[in-house]
Amino acid sequence: MPEESHSFIIDHDLCQGKLACMRVCPTQAIRVKAGKAEVLSELCIDCGSCLRACPSGAISATTRPLKEVWDFKYKVAVPSPVLFGQFPPGVSPGHIIEGLKSLGFDSVWPLVVEAALINRAIREYVGKWKGRFPLISSACPVIVRLVQVSYPGMVEQLIPILPPRELAGRQVKSRYSEKMGISKDEVAAIYVTSCQAKTISIFDPAEGVKSNLDGAISFSDVYNGILAATYENKENGQKLLSKELLHGKEMLQWSLSRGQRDNLHSYRYLSLSGLSNIIRVFDDIEKGKLRNIDFLECYACWAGCINGNLTIDNFYVTGNKLHRLIAELPERDPWLEAEVEKRYPNEDFFIKAPLTSRPIKGDRGSLKERINRRQQAETVLAALPGLNCGLCGTPNCRTLALDIASGEAQKTDCIFFSKDRLDKLTTIYLKNK
Amino acid sequence: MAEELLRKAFKIYGRNFDRAGETSTEIKEILKGLNIDSGIIRRTVVVAFEAEMNVVMYAKSATLNFVITDEEIDLEIADKGPGIADIEQAMEEGYSTATDEMREMGFGFGMGLPNIKKNADQLKVESSVGEGTTLSVRIRLNPNA
Numbered sequence: 001m002p003e004e005s006h007s008f009i010i011d012h013d014l015c016q017g018k019l020a021c022m023r024v025c026p027t028q029a030i031r032v033k034a035g036k037a038e039v040l041s042e043l044c045i046d047c048g049s050c051l052r053a054c055p056s057g058a059i060s061a062t063t064r065p066l067k068e069v070w071d072f073k074y075k076v077a078v079p080s081p082v083l084f085g086q087f088p089p090g091v092s093p094g095h096i097i098e099g100l101k102s103l104g105f106d107s108v109w110p111l112v113v114e115a116a117l118i119n120r121a122i123r124e125y126v127g128k129w130k131g132r133f134p135l136i137s138s139a140c141p142v143i144v145r146l147v148q149v150s151y152p153g154m155v156e157q158l159i160p161i162l163p164p165r166e167l168a169g170r171q172v173k174s175r176y177s178e179k180m181g182i183s184k185d186e187v188a189a190i191y192v193t194s195c196q197a198k199t200i201s202i203f204d205p206a207e208g209v210k211s212n213l214d215g216a217i218s219f220s221d222v223y224n225g226i227l228a229a230t231y232e233n234k235e236n237g238q239k240l241l242s243k244e245l246l247h248g249k250e251m252l253q254w255s256l257s258r259g260q261r262d263n264l265h266s267y268r269y270l271s272l273s274g275l276s277n278i279i280r281v282f283d284d285i286e287k288g289k290l291r292n293i294d295f296l297e298c299y300a301c302w303a304g305c306i307n308g309n310l311t312i313d314n315f316y317v318t319g320n321k322l323h324r325l326i327a328e329l330p331e332r333d334p335w336l337e338a339e340v341e342k343r344y345p346n347e348d349f350f351i352k353a354p355l356t357s358r359p360i361k362g363d364r365g366s367l368k369e370r371i372n373r374r375q376q377a378e379t380v381l382a383a384l385p386g387l388n389c390g391l392c393g394t395p396n397c398r399t400l401a402l403d404i405a406s407g408e409a410q411k412t413d414c415i416f417f418s419k420d421r422l423d424k425l426t427t428i429y430l431k432n433k
Numbered sequence: 434m435a436e437e438l439l440r441k442a443f444k445i446y447g448r449n450f451d452r453a454g455e456t457s458t459e460i461k462e463i464l465k466g467l468n469i470d471s472g473i474i475r476r477t478v479v480v481a482f483e484a485e486m487n488v489v490m491y492a493k494s495a496t497l498n499f500v501i502t503d504e505e506i507d508l509e510i511a512d513k514g515p516g517i518a519d520i521e522q523a524m525e526e527g528y529s530t531a532t533d534e535m536r537e538m539g540f541g542f543g544m545g546l547p548n549i550k551k552n553a554d555q556l557k558v559e560s561s562v563g564e565g566t567t568l569s570v571r572i573r574l575n576p577n578a
Contacts, residue, residue: 153471287457288479288548357471367503367574370467371438402466 007046007062007200012036014058017428019390021050021059026275027149031403033393033413035428042360045145046200047275047300048309061196061310062203064215070104072188074180076172077105077222078165078213081115081255082194082305084246085322086219086313091230093245093325098233099226100192109172109189113339114164115251116332119263120340121161121349126267126295132157134270134285134293137260139163141201142300143278144355148206151282152357160207160351164254165191165198167349169212191216194255195301195308207353218310247336249329252322257304260297267294274302377405385416391425435502439463443497445488447514453489456497457481467501473572476552477506480570483545484510490535491515492565505554508570516562524550524558 010021017035029043030050037050037058051059069075077100084093091099097108126135138144138158147154169189177184191198193216202211246252253259257273270293272278278298284290301307306322307315332340365373381401388396392413394403403409412418415425441463443456460481464474481497488495492514500507517523526547550556555571 153475283458283461284454286461286475286478287454287482289482360468367467367469367501368436368438371501374463374466375439 005041005204006039006044007196007198007203008048008051008059009062010037010039010050011058011060014056015054016056016058018055020053020055022390022393022395024049024053025395026279027146028395028399030395031393032390034424042358043149045142045149046197047142047146048196049275051196051309061199061218063193063196063199063218063221063310064190066103066217066221069188069190069215069217072214073182073186074107074176075105075188075190076107076109076176077190077192078109078111078168078172079192080165080194080198080219080305080308081111081251081322082308082311082318083192083219083222084110084252084325085255085306085318086223086311087227087230089321091227095230096226097245099229100222102229102233103222103225105190107172107176109168110246111164111168111251111254112247112336113343114167114171115254116248116336116340117344117347118161118164118167118349119250119260120344122159122260122295123263123267125159125161126264133291134296135159137295137297138351138355139254140299140301140305141197141206142275143298144201144206145358146275146278146282146300148355148358149360150279151286154282154285155355155357157285158355160355161349162351163201164251166212166351167347169214173212188214190214192222193218193308194305194311196310197300205351207351207355209352219312220310223312246325246329248332249326250332252326252329255305256319256322257299257302258297259304260295264295264297268292269295269297271297273299273304275300277302373405377401380404380411383411384414389415391415392421435504437500437502439499439501441499443499445485445495445497445510445512447489447492447494447512449489453486454482456485460499463499464506469574473506473574477508477572479552480508480549480572483548484508484568484570487545488512488514490531495565503574505574506572508572509567510570511565511567513565516564517558517560517566518562520558520560 015036017032017037019032021037022030022032026047026049027043027045029040031038051061079100084096087096100108129135134157136147136157136159144158147158172189173184173187176187189212191202191213193199199216202213202216205211258271261269261271272281299305303315303319306318311318381398384397384401386397392400394400394409400409400414404411412421415422445456457478461474461478464477492512495510495512498509522528524546526544549570553570554573557569560566
């Protein structure tokens with residue numbers, strides 16, 4: 001398994017140091033010192049804002065190459081619910097499932113039952129919680145990491161329940177290893193993902209234990225193949241109507257902002273999406289506000305997973321398609337109801353280790369030393385131009401001042417204080433000069 | 434004697450609902466930047482926010498003095514306002530003199546002072562009617578000390 005420290009990689013050959021990534025990073029985790037972007041790992045929350053913003057195509061998601069998947073004896077695709085809203089109207093859920101098989105997967109395991117099981121587990125958890133409110137959904141890996149890095153006092157408010165994809169990974173491995181008479185390690189559970197953050201949640205789960213999934217591939221790895229298979233095999237797929245395959249609304253609702261509303265209708269529930277909006281609300285929670293809210297559904301991407309970085313179609317269209325599919329489906333058909341009743345009492349839905357805050361190693365020394373450094377930073381900041389131009393290679397004057405105080409940067413990184421810096425930038429950026 | 438490491442003063446204005454919470458946000462940012470234990474940050478910020486809201490709701494203005502020593506965080510909020518006639522009563526959960534208008538805005542449920550008390554290691558309330566109230570709050574950095 002590849003060792004990934006983050007859900008994306010920056011290709012330094014392609015990076016042109018245009019600062020776009022550094023400017024959008026919500027945790028100020030990017031520096032561009034010598035014309036190339038570098039990530040400060042401990043601050044990165046894997047939101048993928050940089051990936052979206054890069055004008056040079058230098059940042060890509062670290063999904064698993066398809067060819068690695070085929071090394072496993074038995075391969076199961078676990079598609080994100082968003083995938084069912086990505087295709088033109090003629091392509092039904094049945095086509096999508098058959099299309100994934102035609103690519104080489106032995107089975108396809110949509111999150112139908114898992115979404116229903118996790119809904120129930122969350123509902124029960126919220127009902128029994130005696131601690132501080134609001135509880136925060138942990139389905140979006142970016143939100144979990146945001147809390148760990150920027151809101152350490154709120155980690156206990158994260159709901160420690162597995163997301164449906166992890167539950168599916170466990171189920172797939174035990175079911176197919178038994179069925180095929182092979183070991184669990186020989187069964188690959190591969191998530192077909194709408195965003196890069198799910199890959200980091202597989203390679204490096206926030207709670208620090210091993211994921212039940214073996215990797216993630218992106219929509220673009222399967223999109224053309226599914227379309228081609230659909231057109232070759234139109235009649236066969238047509239028989240597979242959405243109603244019979246999806247059994248209920250809950251799975252598709254999981255990918256949409258406000259998707260937990262039905263599940264938690266008896267609780268005081270707020271649905272949040274978009275990282276900057278969520279940061280504002282979390283700031284309020286830190287002040288002690290919103291205590292009368294039971295549950296916060298949080299998606300780092302505006303409108304939910306349908307707006308993930310690795311989606312193909314635009315999220316308004318995807319959302320519309322999913323809503324239409326949801327409208328055709330029953331709440332739960334009898335088969336799904338029976339599956340939930342059968343599995344719920346026998347499975348454990350909690351994550352395997354507690355979520356804790358992520359220590360930031362930058363702030364060393366005694367309290368006195370830390371305060372001195374901060375005060376030094378304040379003094380430096382007062383002397384800086386305050387234009388937040390980013391040419392020093394940090395996102396704004398404040399970050400530069402803090403980096404100077406901790407010895408990571410010099411005042412001469414600011415072009416207002418150093419002609420050399422300007423000359424250096426000229427050679428980097430004005431290539432034809 | 435504890436060594437004073439940092440001191441900052443903030444001005445808070447009464448009836449300034451739109452900007453209420455700015456001081457506690459600034460205090461939070463300072464403490465986060467110093468890598469203070471998150472539980473202590475939370476308690477300090479709740480105290481600062483509730484105190485700020487009390488000023489915004491009832492007083493003309495106030496000064497919030499924020500001090501960090503090597504042992505504790507001290508907050509002193511001295512307001513020019515109506516004062517509290519019966520401090521003991523004001524400390525009771527749910528007791529409030531807020532107007533209907535304030536309650537409609539979601540404030541004034543009588544949890545301010547009780548909440549401050551709950552989150553402080555030490556709380557001193559001094560008040561004189563018609564002049565103002567001074568809250569002195571102490572939060573220890575090492576809870577076991």
